[in-house]
Amino acid sequence: xxxxxxxxxxxxxxxxxxxxxxxxxxxxxxxxxxCRQSVQSGGLxxxxxxxxxxxxxxxxxxxxxxxxxxxxxxxxxxxxxxxxPINVFHVHRHECRGLPGFSRTDLSESQKxxxxxxxxxxxxxxxxxxxxxxxxxxxxxxxxxxxxxPIDEIQIVGMPMRWMWEA
Numbered sequence: 001x002x003x004x005x006x007x008x009x010x011x012x013x014x015x016x017x018x019x020x021x022x023x024x025x026x027x028x029x030x031x032x033x034x035c036r037q038s039v040q041s042g043g044l045x046x047x048x049x050x051x052x053x054x055x056x057x058x059x060x061x062x063x064x065x066x067x068x069x070x071x072x073x074x075x076x077x078x079x080x081x082x083x084x085p086i087n088v089f090h091v092h093r094h095e096c097r098g099l100p101g102f103s104r105t106d107l108s109e110s111q112k113x114x115x116x117x118x119x120x121x122x123x124x125x126x127x128x129x130x131x132x133x134x135x136x137x138x139x140x141x142x143x144x145x146x147x148x149x150p151i152d153e154i155q156i157v158g159m160p161m162r163w164m165w166e167a
Contacts, residue, residue: 009158
């Protein structure tokens with residue numbers, strides 16, 4: 001089954017603008033993308049609809065990580081997902097060009113928090129997106145087998161339409 005993640009140019013610009021902002025102690029900014037999913041013949045389309053920046057006070061000063069989010073920061077997204085049938089994708093950026101990769105920390109920490117989103121919004125895909133300055137890569141956790149699967153395509157929708165990454 002093919003998974004496509006679609007996001008508008010305006011939304012991706014807003015995300016990059018937020019991730020550009022410095023923080024008092026965190027080495028990087030992070031946020032969440034709210035999405036809707038559509039099951040289509042042969043695949044899954046995940047449609048990004050909103051960006052939710054992590055508030056300054058919801059970062060934890062932990063030098064082991066570029067950014068650490070407090071329980072309060074996660075609860076805000078869990079509450080949003082509880083009240084609205086959305087997919088939640090954690091997003092951050094690696095300061096590079098080209099296809100970014102997931103760090104060991106990205107993978108191990110996301111394994112810990114993705115299951116929390118199924119507690120409030122079961123049966124749908126949640127995941128992570130890592131951006132570079134000109135590309136992106138994503139993983140979506142299948143709600144049935146609860147394993148991460150690569151997102152096959154990330155598409156920026158608008159004029160001109162472009163594909164950031166394709167498997």
